[in-house]
Amino acid sequence: MAHEVIHKTAAPAVAPNLADYDRARASFDWQQARDGLAGLPDGKGVNIAHEAVDRHVAEGRGDRTALRCVGRDDRVRPVTYAGLARRSARFANVLRGLGVGRGDRVFTLLGRCPELYETALGTLKNTSVLCPLFSAFGPEPVRQRMRLGGARVLVTTGELYRRKVAGIRQELPGLEHVLLVGPEDEPPPGTSSYEELTDAAPQDFTIPPTDGEDTALLHFTSGTTGTPKGAVHVHGAVAAHRATAAFALDLHPDDVFWCTADPGWVTGTSYGIVAPLALGATVVVDEGDFDARRWYRILADEHVTVWYTAPTAVRMLMRATPRQGPHDLPRGYDLSRLRFVASVGEPLNPEAVLWGRDVLGLPVHDNWWQTETGCIMIANFAACDIRPGSMGRPLPGVEAAVLECGEDGRALVAGGRVTVLERPDADGELALRPGWPSMFRGYLDDEARTAACFADGWYLTGDLARRDADGYFWFVGRADDVIKSAGHLIGPFEVESALMEHPAVAEAGVIGRPDEVAGTVVKAFVSLRPGVEPGPGLQRELLAFARRRLGPAVAPREIAFDQNLPRTRSGKVVRRLLRARELGLPEGDVSTLEGTP
Numbered sequence: 273m274a275h276e277v278i279h280k281t282a283a284p285a286v287a288p289n290l291a292d293y294d295r296a297r298a299s300f301d302w303q304q305a306r307d308g309l310a311g312l313p314d315g316k317g318v319n320i321a322h323e324a325v326d327r328h329v330a331e332g333r334g335d336r337t338a339l340r341c342v343g344r345d346d347r348v349r350p351v352t353y354a355g356l357a358r359r360s361a362r363f364a365n366v367l368r369g370l371g372v373g374r375g376d377r378v379f380t381l382l383g384r385c386p387e388l389y390e391t392a393l394g395t396l397k398n399t400s401v402l403c404p405l406f407s408a409f410g411p412e413p414v415r416q417r418m419r420l421g422g423a424r425v426l427v428t429t430g431e432l433y434r435r436k437v438a439g440i441r442q443e444l445p446g447l448e449h450v451l452l453v454g455p456e457d458e459p460p461p462g463t464s465s466y467e468e469l470t471d472a473a474p475q476d477f478t479i480p481p482t483d484g485e486d487t488a489l490l491h492f493t494s495g496t497t498g499t500p501k502g503a504v505h506v507h508g509a510v511a512a513h514r515a516t517a518a519f520a521l522d523l524h525p526d527d528v529f530w531c532t533a534d535p536g537w538v539t540g541t542s543y544g545i546v547a548p549l550a551l552g553a554t555v556v557v558d559e560g561d562f563d564a565r566r567w568y569r570i571l572a573d574e575h576v577t578v579w580y581t582a583p584t585a586v587r588m589l590m591r592a593t594p595r596q597g598p599h600d601l602p603r604g605y606d607l608s609r610l611r612f613v614a615s616v617g618e619p620l621n622p623e624a625v626l627w628g629r630d631v632l633g634l635p636v637h638d639n640w641w642q643t644e645t646g647c648i649m650i651a652n653f654a655a656c657d658i659r660p661g662s663m664g665r666p667l668p669g670v671e672a673a674v675l676e677c678g679e680d681g682r683a684l685v686a687g688g689r690v691t692v693l694e695r696p697d698a699d700g701e702l703a704l705r706p707g708w709p710s711m712f713r714g715y716l717d718d719e720a721r722t723a724a725c726f727a728d729g730w731y732l733t734g735d736l737a738r739r740d741a742d743g744y745f746w747f748v749g750r751a752d753d754v755i756k757s758a759g760h761l762i763g764p765f766e767v768e769s770a771l772m773e774h775p776a777v778a779e780a781g782v783i784g785r786p787d788e789v790a791g792t793v794v795k796a797f798v799s800l801r802p803g804v805e806p807g808p809g810l811q812r813e814l815l816a817f818a819r820r821r822l823g824p825a826v827a828p829r830e831i832a833f834d835q836n837l838p839r840t841r842s843g844k845v846v847r848r849l850l851r852a853r854e855l856g857l858p859e860g861d862v863s864t865l866e867g868t869p
């Protein structure tokens with residue numbers, strides 16, 4: 273594919289040392305990010321909650337707005353930094369009063385509401401371990417994660433408790449305390465009222481000494497490739513959250529920031545809670561669900577300046593407001609305050625980047641990272657040219673490489689050594705040199721799986737990528753999704769992006785299907801834009817369209833229409849499942865898929 277470049281002249285506000293990317297890379301080390309932290313008083317270490325709230329109060333910024341929670345009814349509940357500091361201190365005192373202490377696991381199963389932030393920060397203040405669950409999970413994923421994570425405390429609502437937890441409670445003997453947010457006429461047995469406990473608790477809490485290596489967060493991966501893994505993160509990670517938000521999201525204290533991810537996913541914690549608060553920005557919290565009109569309204573009414581979202585959301589907005597009108601959205605909304613838009617979670621098709629430029633007035637900046645890395649690793653920066661379809665370049669302090677792969681799409685390790693592919697445009701496994709503060713400290717209770725992620729001094733990401741001559745990284749696919757057809761290695765992303773350039777296509781998922789002659793042929797599942805009728809004519813047209821774009825070796829041989837591509841609850845298309853369904857294989861672990869109970 274020919275690649276377009278979006279040139280940047282001057283970015284409106286840019287983390288200053290990124291204006292010269294190469295110089296920034298040469299001069300940055302993570303100690304600079306650590307030096308930017310306040311630290312607990314009297315040298316008692318580093319605690320995320322201190323950096324996120326108490327620090328601002330101590331430095332005279334307590335009356336600034338920390339949160340603006342937009343309710344389902346559009347009512348806005350603002351919370352100041354001082355208010356959040358007090359409420360989280362009360363919750364920390366509640367935990368202490370219950371005998372819950374350092375390292376104990378506190379789970380949340382809550383919508384995005386102020387109490388979620390209070391609980392998260394209070395847990396961290398108490399040096400307990402926070403494990404946020406996505407409130408749309410059904411009983412099985414909840415049970416699985418609470419068992420794996422050894423939950424001692426759960427904060428949820430009465431409704432969520434009755435629907436998802438009550439029936440599995442007897443399978444969770446370690447779960448001692450369940451606190452319910454909101455009024456209950458008849459509280460279920462074995463629960464207490466969150467408000468009663470927090471209102472009665474003192475509002476002063478001295479954070480105990482916290483080592484930067486103390487465990488702070490337990491975050492489960494999205495489960496795109498199978499059973500979710502519990503990634504362990506430490507308090508010292510906050511240095512990376514804070515620095516990378518400034519670098520990669522161009523986020524500054526005066527910004528109004530909206531991260532659309534739920535804190536049940538790592539993005540919603542690292543960048544929905546920790547990073548923007550640690551920088552002293554104002555965080556918009558949307559308690560509602562996706563709705564194009566509502567989202568444009570929030571962007572406009574809340575004067576959002578920096579927006580961090582996901583390809584699935586961008587694609588839904590594209591469906592509602594295509595690049596080629598006619599439409600009244602988003603023109604009816606004043607998006608003039610919006611300065612920077614970024615996306616993460618799965619590949620962002622070039623079409624989506626250009627859509628942003630034409631419809632939002634700003635290109636969408638893709639960036640790449642994982643639950644394991646804890647923070648953004650590779651990004652398209654505000655100050656640098658964008659190559660639509662590329663994940664961007666490594667952040668200052670991040671060393672990334674492409675490693676030679678074997679047949680299985682994973683890095684070849686021979687005698688303990690790997691081979692770094694130095695030549696541009698070679699496909700291989702994306703690897704990172706460990707050493708940044710938010711690197712996971714391992715998968716919970718799974719040393720073997722943790723060890724398997726490392727070889728020859730590299731962390732192996734499980735993703736395939738290529739690097740071009742200018743140092744931009746291009747996502748090829750997850751190692752397990754890559755297709756080998758007639759001697760070619762085909763990344764599903766490239767094929768999906770080409771299909772999405774066709775005006776009839778809303779979304780695509782591409783897999784390899786075994787074939788007697790070619791070994792494997794490429795098959796595409798395509799969902800269509802509203803109003804477009806499927807049929808053999810369109811099928812032929814799409815096949816020809818893809819062939820022209822991609823050439824016969826890479827283009828799909830078959831196209832099927834599917835308006836409901838399987839996706840994780842965080843919105844990622846699950847190719848593994850498309851493949852299993854196609855081949856009549858068992859579907860494996862589907863607990864994190866949309867539509868599962």
Ligand code: ATP
Pocket residue numbers: 493494495496497498499500501537538615616617618619620638639640641642643644663733734735747749750844
């Ligand atoms: P699991 O590890 O349980 O299979 P997961 O890998 O989807 O699930 P996450 O840690 O939430 O869990 O997601 C990280 C992965 O998402 C990356 O390894 C990559 O495959 C994909 N991803 C994230 N950002 C991007 C991006 N900008 N472009 C392409 N892929 C991305």
Ligand code: MG
Pocket residue numbers: 493642734
């Ligand atoms: Mg993963």
